[in-house]
Amino acid sequence: MTIETITLAPGYTISRVAKGNWQLAAKHGAPYAQDDAVEDMRRFVEAGINAFDCADHYVGVEDTIGLFRRRYPELGKQLRVSTKYTPDIELIPHLTRRDVETAVDTSLQRLGVEQLDLVQFHWWDYEVPGCVQAMQWLQEFQKAGKIAHLGTTNFNVARLREIVDGGVTLLTNQLQYSLLDRRPENGMVELCRQHGIQLLCYGTVAGGFLSDKWLGQPSPPPPFENRSLIKYRLIIEEFGGWEAYQALLRALDTIAKKHGSSIAAVAARYVLDRPQVAAALVGAKDARHLDETLAIFSLRLDAEDLASLGALSDAAPGPAGDCYDIEREKDGTHARIMQMNQNTHGAPAHIDMSPPIAAIGARS
Numbered sequence: 001m002t003i004e005t006i007t008l009a010p011g012y013t014i015s016r017v018a019k020g021n022w023q024l025a026a027k028h029g030a031p032y033a034q035d036d037a038v039e040d041m042r043r044f045v046e047a048g049i050n051a052f053d054c055a056d057h058y059v060g061v062e063d064t065i066g067l068f069r070r071r072y073p074e075l076g077k078q079l080r081v082s083t084k085y086t087p088d089i090e091l092i093p094h095l096t097r098r099d100v101e102t103a104v105d106t107s108l109q110r111l112g113v114e115q116l117d118l119v120q121f122h123w124w125d126y127e128v129p130g131c132v133q134a135m136q137w138l139q140e141f142q143k144a145g146k147i148a149h150l151g152t153t154n155f156n157v158a159r160l161r162e163i164v165d166g167g168v169t170l171l172t173n174q175l176q177y178s179l180l181d182r183r184p185e186n187g188m189v190e191l192c193r194q195h196g197i198q199l200l201c202y203g204t205v206a207g208g209f210l211s212d213k214w215l216g217q218p219s220p221p222p223p224f225e226n227r228s229l230i231k232y233r234l235i236i237e238e239f240g241g242w243e244a245y246q247a248l249l250r251a252l253d254t255i256a257k258k259h260g261s262s263i264a265a266v267a268a269r270y271v272l273d274r275p276q277v278a279a280a281l282v283g284a285k286d287a288r289h290l291d292e293t294l295a296i297f298s299l300r301l302d303a304e305d306l307a308s309l310g311a312l313s314d315a316a317p318g319p320a321g322d323c324y325d326i327e328r329e330k331d332g333t334h335a336r337i338m339q340m341n342q343n344t345h346g347a348p349a350h351i352d353m354s355p356p357i358a359a360i361g362a363r364s
């Protein structure tokens with residue numbers, strides 16, 4: 001099995017499947033031992049997965065990657081870490097250049113590097129002006145050598161165009177892209193193609209919902225085990241509800257069995273093969289799914305597979321519209337489950353692990 005890689009820029013070559021690390025953030029789910037997480041990181045890098053995704057607001061995660069780098073300096077040299085800059089929603093109305101620099105310096109210090117490989121910028125509220133300015137400040141710190149590459153996450157087409165028009169050169173754009181969520185195809189893929197921006201995709205296995213585990217199962221009762229499941233259970237509802245999703249799982253299972261593979265591998269492979277996609281982020285709290293994750297590389301989907309999956313996905317009513325727009329609807333179902341001030345306040349002491357009940361079952 002060969003690890004597929006992609007060179008995004010000179011000296012910046014990553015495995016096309018990245019280890020997502022939101023799952024290690026405080027209060028994402030059950031607590032874990034940091035030493036175990038470091039050992040699991042070692043397994044990923046030794047297996048050839050050298051791309052790790054994290055964020056400034058994934059509480060504790062940059063520190064754990066920093067610990068991994070100190071403990072395994074040779075493996076650490078192979079690592080390419082995409083982090084994020086996600087200024088808190090409370091901060092953005094009066095964000096300063098100094099705030100941006102402090103955030104960059106904090107990530108540098110936590111990750112234990114002199115230069116950040118890739119900083120992906122997120123902005124919580126389009127009604128608050130300043131996102132292009134903030135991105136331009138990031139670009140100044142890039143020119144100063146603190147950041148190698150810049151990216152974005154969760155922008156829609158109009159806002160991403162403003163950033164590009166503002167003179168910012170973007171290497172990547174991170175967005176949700178899966179068989180359950182093909183909103184990137186509503187203009188974002190094309191915009192990124194025009195500007196040479198590569199897509200890093202999350203949600204490719206929908207928090208685990210796109211896996212063998214859920215085939216033929218009833219919708220789980222709350223509370224859920226972790227925050228990814230809440231997020232993607234709401235996406236399943238947008239997709240048409242539990243039954244429509246189960247039909248997709250059955251089609252994925254048929255294809256998986258044909259290739260001697262798994263539902264998760266087929267789902268991730270589907271995204272990996274879409275135009276403009278550089279890498280699929282697969283969230284990993286530990287290394288339990290590492291072998292299945294590696295199996296994505298040896299899987300090849302044929303025209304019949306793509307037609308069957310495409311038909312089911314095309315038939316879904318949603319999620320509709322542009323990237324992350326429904327997530328931005330004030331007091332909407334999706335926005336209500338988000339934590340938007342974790343850089344300032346850390347993870348809340350208590351997180352409700354139940355998706356908004358009224359939203360679930362709307363179509364199921």
Ligand SMILES: NC(=O)c1ccc[n+]([C@@H]2O[C@H](COP(=O)([O-])OP(=O)(O)OC[C@H]3O[C@@H](n4cnc5c(N)ncnc54)[C@H](OP(=O)(O)O)[C@@H]3O)[C@@H](O)[C@H]2O)c1
Nearest residue numbers: 020021022053202203205206207208211264282283289292
């Ligand atoms: N930019 C953003 O706003 C944003 C948003 C979300 C995520 N992300 C990034 O993207 C990464 C991907 O995370 P995600 O939350 O979207 O989740 P995901 O990758 O869709 O799902 C990850 C979960 O799926 C399960 N899983 C993975 N491989 C599996 C397999 N082969 N078989 C069965 N189950 C499998 C695991 O759950 P169990 O351990 O419970 O089995 C795992 O935690 C995150 O870690 C983060 O780095 C970014």
